[in-house]
Amino acid sequence: MAAALKHSGARVFDFPKVNVGLTDAEVIRIGGEISQLVRLASGPHGDPLRLQGLKALLAVEFGRRRGWRYCDDCSFDLCWLSSHRSRCRSYGNTGGVTDHAFRYTKDGRPVAIVGHLYPNRFDPPWLRHVAAEHDLSFEVLPTDDLFGSWYYPEACRAVVWTRRAPVLTWSEWLAQRR
Numbered sequence: 001m002a003a004a005l006k007h008s009g010a011r012v013f014d015f016p017k018v019n020v021g022l023t024d025a026e027v028i029r030i031g032g033e034i035s036q037l038v039r040l041a042s043g044p045h046g047d048p049l050r051l052q053g054l055k056a057l058l059a060v061e062f063g064r065r066r067g068w069r070y071c072d073d074c075s076f077d078l079c080w081l082s083s084h085r086s087r088c089r090s091y092g093n094t095g096g097v098t099d100h101a102f103r104y105t106k107d108g109r110p111v112a113i114v115g116h117l118y119p120n121r122f123d124p125p126w127l128r129h130v131a132a133e134h135d136l137s138f139e140v141l142p143t144d145d146l147f148g149s150w151y152y153p154e155a156c157r158a159v160v161w162t163r164r165a166p167v168l169t170w171s172e173w174l175a176q177r178r
Contacts, residue, residue, distance in 0.1 A: 022061045027146045030054050035153045058150035059102045059114075068104035068111055076103060076110045078161060082134040096121045097130050097159065100151040113161045116151035127159060137162050 022030070037051040056072060063070040078098060098115035105111060124140075131138050141148050141158040149156040 021064055022057075024146060027058065027061060030058055031146070031150060031153055034058070034150060038152050038154075055150050058147065062102075062114070062147045062150070063104045063112075066104075066112075068106050071103050071105045074103040074105065074110070076113070078113065078130070078134050078136060081110050081113055081161060081163060082136050097127060098161065100156065102151075111162060115159045115161065116149045116156040117159055118152075118156055122157045122159075131161075135164055137164050 034051065034054050037047060037054070041048060041051060056070070059072075060070045096115075097117065098113050099118070099121055100116040102114045102116075103110065103112070104114070127138055127140075130136075139160040139162075141160065143149070143157065147158065149158040151158075
């Protein structure tokens with residue numbers, strides 16, 4: 001699967017069409033490589049294209065294991081995730097709880113955002129407040145988990161934001177009211 005990373009004219013990396021999956025050992029190895037590349041990223045020996053591709057590869061695998069599809073070109077935020085509408089029903093300031101966000105869909109609909117938060121942004125009371133304001137659930141991934149943080153493993157905490165209840169389409173809502 002790691003061979004799926006390749007340079008092309010249009011994209012930095014291409015994902016395989018078949019959702020084969022990575023083994024836990026491959027996830028650990030890729031996580032270790034990300035850690036090394038992050039440390040080198042600011043120096044002359046950094047490889048930002050490879051680093052970006054490896055992060056995306058783990059993002060794809062994380063979603064696959066949860067039944068989601070990683071959407072690298074999606075731009076929805078917590079407001080859209082909570083209400084499936086473009087307007088937020090509360091304030092727009094979420095205080096950076098979706099920094100370095102990776103977005104996921106299922107059946108074409110937003111289902112999750114994984115933010116990778118630095119220690120200055122990781123504030124559990126604030127996370128609970130934002131979750132309550134947006135009617136969302138959140139899960140902080142343990143740092144010793146396979147997917148603790150694939151953005152910056154030694155420095156960030158991964159927070160998974162999901163809906164509390166499924167959002168219905170207009171026709172589904174009408175059907176339930178009959």
